[in-house]
Amino acid sequence: MPSMATGDRKNFNSNNNNNHPQFKSGVNNADNKFDDSFVRRKKIEQQRRSLPIASVEKRLVEEVRKNDTLIIVGETGSGKTTQLPQYLYNGGFCQNGGIIGITQPRRVAAVTVAKRVAEECGVELGQKVGYSIRFEDMTSTSTKIKYMTDGLLLREALLDPKLSKYSVIVVDEAHERTVQTDVLLGLLKGVQKKRTQSSIGSSNSYDHMKKGNNEKERFNEAGKLNPLKLIIMSASLDARGFSEYFGGAKAVHVMGRQFPVDILYTAQPETDCLDAALVTIFQIHLEEGPGDILVFLSGQEEIESIEGLVRENLKKLPEANQKLLIFPLFSSLPSEKQMKVFTPAPVGFRKVILATNIAETSVTIPGVKYVIDPGLVKVRSYSPDSGIESLIVVKTSKAQALQRSGRAGREGPGKCFRLYPESRFEGLDDSTVPEIKRCNLSNVILQLSALGVDDIIGFDFMEKPDRMAVIRSLELLYLLGALTDEKKLSDPIGQQMARLPLEPNDSKALILASQFDCLEEMLIVVSMLSVESIFYVPRDKLEESRTVIKSFSSPEGDHLTLLNVYRASVEFLEKNKTENGSDKAEKNLRKWCKDNFINSRSLKHARDIYNQIRENVERMGLKISSCGDDTLQLRRCLAASYFLNAALKQPDGTYRVLANGQIAEIHPTSVLRRTKAECIIFYNLVQTTRNYVRNVTRIDYLWLAELAPQCYALKDDKS
Numbered sequence: 054m055p056s057m058a059t060g061d062r063k064n065f066n067s068n069n070n071n072n073h074p075q076f077k078s079g080v081n082n083a084d085n086k087f088d089d090s091f092v093r094r095k096k097i098e099q100q101r102r103s104l105p106i107a108s109v110e111k112r113l114v115e116e117v118r119k120n121d122t123l124i125i126v127g128e129t130g131s132g133k134t135t136q137l138p139q140y141l142y143n144g145g146f147c148q149n150g151g152i153i154g155i156t157q158p159r160r161v162a163a164v165t166v167a168k169r170v171a172e173e174c175g176v177e178l179g180q181k182v183g184y185s186i187r188f189e190d191m192t193s194t195s196t197k198i199k200y201m202t203d204g205l206l207l208r209e210a211l212l213d214p215k216l217s218k219y220s221v222i223v224v225d226e227a228h229e230r231t232v233q234t235d236v237l238l239g240l241l242k243g244v245q246k247k248r249t250q251s252s253i254g255s256s257n258s259y260d261h262m263k264k265g266n267n268e269k270e271r272f273n274e275a276g277k278l279n280p281l282k283l284i285i286m287s288a289s290l291d292a293r294g295f296s297e298y299f300g301g302a303k304a305v306h307v308m309g310r311q312f313p314v315d316i317l318y319t320a321q322p323e324t325d326c327l328d329a330a331l332v333t334i335f336q337i338h339l340e341e342g343p344g345d346i347l348v349f350l351s352g353q354e355e356i357e358s359i360e361g362l363v364r365e366n367l368k369k370l371p372e373a374n375q376k377l378l379i380f381p382l383f384s385s386l387p388s389e390k391q392m393k394v395f396t397p398a399p400v401g402f403r404k405v406i407l408a409t410n411i412a413e414t415s416v417t418i419p420g421v422k423y424v425i426d427p428g429l430v431k432v433r434s435y436s437p438d439s440g441i442e443s444l445i446v447v448k449t450s451k452a453q454a455l456q457r458s459g460r461a462g463r464e465g466p467g468k469c470f471r472l473y474p475e476s477r478f479e480g481l482d483d484s485t486v487p488e489i490k491r492c493n494l495s496n497v498i499l500q501l502s503a504l505g506v507d508d509i510i511g512f513d514f515m516e517k518p519d520r521m522a523v524i525r526s527l528e529l530l531y532l533l534g535a536l537t538d539e540k541k542l543s544d545p546i547g548q549q550m551a552r553l554p555l556e557p558n559d560s561k562a563l564i565l566a567s568q569f570d571c572l573e574e575m576l577i578v579v580s581m582l583s584v585e586s587i588f589y590v591p592r593d594k595l596e597e598s599r600t601v602i603k604s605f606s607s608p609e610g611d612h613l614t615l616l617n618v619y620r621a622s623v624e625f626l627e628k629n630k631t632e633n634g635s636d637k638a639e640k641n642l643r644k645w646c647k648d649n650f651i652n653s654r655s656l657k658h659a660r661d662i663y664n665q666i667r668e669n670v671e672r673m674g675l676k677i678s679s680c681g682d683d684t685l686q687l688r689r690c691l692a693a694s695y696f697l698n699a700a701l702k703q704p705d706g707t708y709r710v711l712a713n714g715q716i717a718e719i720h721p722t723s724v725l726r727r728t729k730a731e732c733i734i735f736y737n738l739v740q741t742t743r744n745y746v747r748n749v750t751r752i753d754y755l756w757l758a759e760l761a762p763q764c765y766a767l768k769d770d771k772s
């Protein structure tokens with residue numbers, strides 16, 4: 054655990070190679086008291102006009118008109134994400150009823166950018182400007198500029214293979230090369246071809262299109278679907294690679310950054326990054342001028358650990374120096390708490406935001422002037438040999454470092470403190486290894502199969518995934534019964550799995566649960582697992598929370614514990630509704646959550662997800678029945694669905710994953726951490742300093758051969 058002696062400092066070397074002209078004064082928190090909506094609109098207008106991209110608006114619109122595919126590279130903060138869609142809208146790209154769709158790799162970016170653009174346009178969010186992310190749709194029939202996650206657009210392609218409602222699609226932050234982006238790029242290439250060739254008579258999508266209001270107008274005079282304009286965008290893009298992939302597509306560079314960012318490096322390598330981050334936070338707080346601090350950390354654990362340390366150290370400072378507000382930001386944090394980060398600090402206070410890389414691209418956090426970058430990131434990693442996907446901490450790439458420093462200097466000049474020497478920066482990889490090269494591909498394969506792509510190896514990927522990883526994922530889908538011997542989507546299981554917006558294992562669990570008569574319970578379990586951190590325990594209440602949380606614990610494991618929490622909350626809510634009415638009941642539920650150390654937003658999110666998946670399975674005609682208190686059925690169903698995540702206890706108390714021999718421990722947050730069941734199934738494996746399995750349930754070893762004979766019948770893995 055890092056500690057900080059008063060007076061600790063880090064020595065930084067500055068490498069300010071920004072030869073930028075003098076900048077205008079930035080927006081300052083102190084202005085807030087004058088912020089009425091008129092002043093704010095004026096300020097926004099002025100800000101928009103001063104963005105580097107503003108000077109090339111006409112040229113960009115012209116280039117999009119002339120080229121079906123365009124690659125745009127421009128510095129972070131130059132205005133690509135917020136401005137280009139507005140330019141295209143004003144340039145008439147929505148006139149024929151089409152929509153401009155902009156994809157983002159992350160939900161938080163899609164939401165916050167849409168909010169900003171709606172504000173810039175002076176419209177209500179969800180009208181002309183909206184966003185759509187999994188389980189949350191903030192669009193309407195009037196939406197013309199739609200921000201969304203790349204995964205969401207992929208799902209839309211399942212229903213409308215020609216993406217016919219879009220006139221333009223902008224793939225933003227393409228440098229991140231998430232697996233969804235890569236699949237999307239291949240798909241969009243195909244869509245462009247189809248759109249160019251299609252005509253009313255032969256178009257399958259015409260029936261689909263007739264349903265809309267103005268949709269017929271999207272056909273040109275020759276009766277063809279208008280071509281799809283495709284824009285690939287980023288600050289740190291290998292423009293040549295993308296251009297080659299798109300058959301020599303034109304690349305344009307938007308020059309200039311709005312404000313300079315001074316880059317500083319530590320003089321020496323840091324052995325303890327958390328400690329270095331902590332010292333740097335206080336160094337900035339005590340020595341630098343006004344401005345908020347954004348710190349990039351690798352995960353929730355590190356964030357919570359630093360949060361506690363900052364609080365402790367803050368108390369030791371004179372009262373005048375204690376005006377530092379701490380905001381965590383990570384993906385499983387309830388969205389309400391995530392959004393708090395974006396509200397300005399009160400006058401005289403400084404914010405410090407402790408974030409994972411969800412704050413790395415696209416987002417502008419108002420007030421941030423200082424960025425602290427320890428240079429590490431947690432990524433998905435997949436071993437085709439073991440078939441196990443895990444999370445590991447690795448060094449960032451140069452592109453990521455650039456994106457991180459780009460979060461400063463958006464409203465005024467900024468500083469980025471890299472917690473490593475400059476020589477290490479030089480040695481970093483230019484760009485991040487595409488996720489498709491390091492993740493389990495079963496979901497991608499399932500989605501592509503549903504789109505009629507059976508030959509995954511032959512699919513037009515920008516970079517081909519590892520052959521072995523494809524084979525492993527095909528195997529998994531085959532074992533789950535989603536694919537036939539001919540590698541086609543099976544009917545009905547594969548078809549049903551592809552229709553559910555979930556990972557293949559979860560979809561299979563729901564389908565099987567209808568046969569095990571426990572779909573009601575499995576819907577709850579899968580929804581609760583989708584939101585990750587249901588319990589929220591402040592650091593100073595660890596002891597107290599243990600007793601409270603114990604009242605929900607099931608000796609059978611975490612899945613049943615989550616079920617207990619959900620059921621208890623529904624019971625509380627229903628009873629309260631009868632006594633106090635809906636609004637009061639919801640309010641009381643939030644208090645109940647707080648008293649029980651439950652994250653109320655996560656629980657609400659789980660309820661929303663539950664309702665949505667329930668609708669999905671109802672539409673699919675699955676039988677929804679409940680096993681009541683017969684939880685044996687539910688555990689057997691979990692074993693039948695997550696059989697590849699089965700593990701056996703070893704004499705030393707660790708567990709051996711049966712499918713690949715990997716050794717892991719039960720995560721400290723699991724209710725089975727102390728009881729040590731003989732045989733378990735787990736939901737996921739996390740690799741930090743050790744291997745941990747999370748969300749664990751006790752099962753009977755013999756069930757595996759009975760319920761998953763395709764995997765276990767002939768083996769005797771107990772030896």
Ligand SMILES: Nc1ncnc2c1ncn2[C@@H]1O[C@H](COP(=O)(O)OP(=O)(O)OP(=O)(O)O)[C@@H](O)[C@H]1O
Nearest residue numbers: 129130131132133134135136169288415417463464
């Ligand atoms: N929510 C916001 N609040 C205040 N200013 C904002 C907000 N969103 C954007 N801006 C302003 O608009 C500028 C351009 O933002 P935009 O996201 O369009 O840039 P970008 O070129 O896409 O950057 P990046 O490559 O980092 O995503 C920012 O630098 C900032 O000055």
